[in-house]
Structure formats: structure tokens, C-alpha cells
């Protein structure tokens with residue numbers, strides 16, 4: 001079933017006015033919704049850089065997302081702990097740093113420990129029916145992502161991911177009574193894969209040599225040539241993976257073209273998000289819905305010498321976060337404190353007034369006190385960055401971003417004056433004391449987290465993942481991982 005298009009512009013104009021001219025009765029009505037159990041739509045847009053979004057550019061590529069942001073609280077400084085789908089989504093689901101939940105490795109690493117609850121599990125114990133629609137090998141049940149879901153479905157490889165996710169959501173909502181979910185609030189996790197470098201022609205049956213696919217109408221002005229994106233038999237993501245592994249320097253024109261393809265797909269995705277929210281509004285569901293929109297990581301286009309999503313620089317770790325509360329409470333508010341994925345779960349539970357007996361203190365915190373401006377500023381964002389063969393320790397103590405690589409290289413950036421991290425201050429003597437303090441703080445923060453992990457392991461036996469089979473390895477390569 002196709003999602004119906006609707007008058008989203010009207011909705012936005014209406015809510016824009018609504019947010020500014022609320023009277024006391026309306027405010028009371030909004031206040032009374034807190035603690036009720038609304039339908040929750042949790043959207044993760046794989047590989048979405050924050051700078052696709054309007055706050056960071058003059059010509060918004062995603063005007064529908066901008067419309068949604070007008071109904072939402074907007075978080076400007078959101079940093080993914082790593083550039084890797086698996087641990088960042090697990091942080092969204094558990095409220096824990098990857099040092100604590102420990103789900104970092106695609107194979108042979110530990111899966112999520114039995115005694116760590118997920119957002120779906122917690123909401124289910126409070127009466128929610130829980131649904132997940134995704135497509136990415138790193139979100140598979142083997143890692144623990146399906147815990148607590150009534151229905152957790154891989155929508156499969158192929159084109160038009162966004163359309164198929166939309167169709168899954170609209171089918172569920174339109175048929176909820178017939179399916180027997182009429183009396184329960186719904187928690188829907190929707191994972192959009194469209195921006196990811198992807199598509200192996202052998203796996204999707206579609207001839208493709210583009211590193212970022214982009215549907216034709218959206219890329220029709222971009223001249224593409226097969227020879228540009230292939231090396232021997234390897235094309236698209238597999239070619240890009242070779243570029244990264246071999247450190248091949250690409251011509252500037254090729255990099256610009258890749259970025260344009262990525263952005264063209266963002267335009268496609270934005271239109272589909274517009275469709276979805278149009279549908280929700282037309283069905284009278286949007287007003288009361290609790291919506292979270294974020295991304296697991298960004299994407300690199302050579303800003304720091306690499307591609308795909310490997311390194312802990314802003315192009316890869318700076319991601320969007322919008323939270324649309326029921327009745328558009330706090331609509332349009334802009335929050336600048338540093339925020340991480342692990343803050344999402346506590347924020348949802350806090351708004352719903354759900355308390356839960358966690359086995360340990362979460363790393364994330366509810367963001368509502370900051371939205372209500374009743375808490376002093378916090379400065380620390382996220383710690384660390386780890387991939388299987390590329391390890392960094394990293395920390396943002398706003399506005400500074402400290403990165404320490406395994407090979408000893410240290411970098412320090414001031415995000416307030418150098419948003420794209422081009423000026424390394426680590427060797428500047430005037431920053432020596434600051435650098436020393438940040439290093440000590442980073443070591444301390446990591447040791448606290450590792451201690452928490454140790455406590456969890458003292459009472460729970462980890463289950464180690466099997467080796468991936470040949471097809472799984474192939475699929476992961478096609479995503480641009482080795």
C-alpha cells in the first residue's frame with residue numbers, strides 16, 4: 001500500500017503558529033499528555049550527516065525534514081560515539097556507551113548481554129506493542145536488536161528502501177485494529193538505509209556502478225561514467241572500499257560527484273519522509289505521536305583523507321536529532337548542549353514517566369531538564385571510537401574535540417571556530433594545559449565505563465557471535481566494510 005501524499009506545508013504552517021500562540025488552556029492540555037502512552041515512531045536514518053540538514057546550510061536539501069523540525073525540539077550538537085552502525089544503534093537501544101554494552105564486533109565478539117534491557121523490552125513491559133523495520137546486516141537479531149520486539153523484520157535488499165519502510169509503517173497503522181493492536185500503544189522502529197553507500201549488483205539484481213545509488217530523476221543532472229567508480233571488476237561500495245584500503249587518492253571532480261550523488265539521494269529520502277508525515281497527519285495520528293529522528297553516523301568525502309564512515313571526525317560523527325513530543329510540546333526549541341545516542345532511551349522513558357530497575361546506571365541522561373532549561377549546561381559529549389581494525393579514543397568536551405589514535409597521533413579541534421576540524425591545535429603550546437587535562441579526563445571516563453562493563457560481566461556470561469558465513473561477509477563488503 002502506498003503512503004498517501006498530503007499537505008505537509010499546511011501542517012507546518014499550522015503548527016508554527018500553534019507553537020507561538022498557545023494560551024494557558026492549551027499549555028495545560030499539553031502538560032496533561034506527559035506520562036500518557038502515545039504511539040512512538042523512532043526513525044534512524046543510516047549515514048545521514050548533520051550538514052544535510054538546514055541548520056548547517058543555506059540551501060536546505062531536506063525541506064520536509066526541516067518542516068518536521070519545526071514541530072520538534074532540535075538538537076544541534078549530537079555526536080555518534082563511533083562511525084559504525086552496530087555499536088551506535090545499540091547505544092540508542094540501551095542508553096549505554098559502547099564501552100559498556102560491548103556490542104562492537106561484527107563477528108566473534110559478544111552479543112548484547114542478557115541482563116541489559118533494550119528500549120523495546122522496557123516499553124513492552126509497559127503495554128506497548130513493538131515493531132521494527134530495518135535493513136542492514138549490522139542490525140540483525142544475532143546482535144541482540146530483536147529483543148523486546150513483537151515483530152522485527154529485515155525488509156530485504158533492493159531499491160526503494162524508504163518507500164518500503166513507509167509502506168510497512170502505513171500498513172501497520174491502517175490495519176492495527178484488524179491485526180489486534182487497536183487497544184495498545186505502538187512503538188515503531190524504522191531504519192532508512194537509502195543514504196548508505198550500497199548496492200552490489202549480484203545481490204540486488206540491478207546493474208549499478210555508483211557508490212551512492214540515487215534514483216535517476218534525482219541525479220539526472222549529474223553526468224556519471226562507469227570508469228570513474230570502478231577498479232578492475234570492483235564497482236560502487238566495493239570500489240570505494242578498495243580506495244580506502246589502498247589509500248588511493250581520488251580526483252577532486254570524482255569526490256564532488258560522489259557527494260552530489262549522496263545529496264541527490266537525500267532529496268529522494270526527504271520526499272519520502274514528507275510522504276510519511278503527510279500520511280500520519282491525514283490520518284489524524286501525527287499530533288499525538290512521539291517521534292524521534294536521528295542517524296547512526298555520517299559519511300566521509302575525503303575531508304580527512306578517507307571515505308565511507310571510518311574516522312571520528314565531524315563529517316562522520318555529527319548527526320541530527322529531532323524529537324517531536326506529543327502535541328508538539330516545546331516545538332521549535334533549539335538545544336545546543338552536546339548530546340549522544342545514549343541520551344535517547346532515558347529521554348523517552350522520562351517523558352512517559354516510566355521508571356525501570358536497570359542493572360546499572362545508564363550512560364545517557366534524559367534531555368528533558370535541558371529542554372525545560374532547568375539544568376545547568378553540561379559540556380561532555382561522547383567518548384571513544386572503535387572499529388575492528390581502527391581504534392581511536394575520542395572525546396568532545398565542548399567546544400573541544402580530542403582524538404587519540406592507536407598509533408599515538410593526537411588531534412585537538414575547537415568546534416566553535418573550526419566546525420570542519422581542519423586546524424589541529426594539539427601541537428600549539430598555548431593549548432598544552434588544556435590538552436593534558438582533556439587526556440586525563442578521557443582516560444578517567446573510559447576507565448569508569450570499563451569498570452561498569454566488568455561489573456556486568458561478573459554476573460552475566462557473554463554469548464559470543466559465530467563467524468559470519470560467506471554470503472554474510474559478501475553482504476557486509478557490499479556495504480563498504482571488510
Ligand SMILES: [Zn+2]
Pocket residue numbers: 046047084085086296297
Ligand atoms: Zn550505519
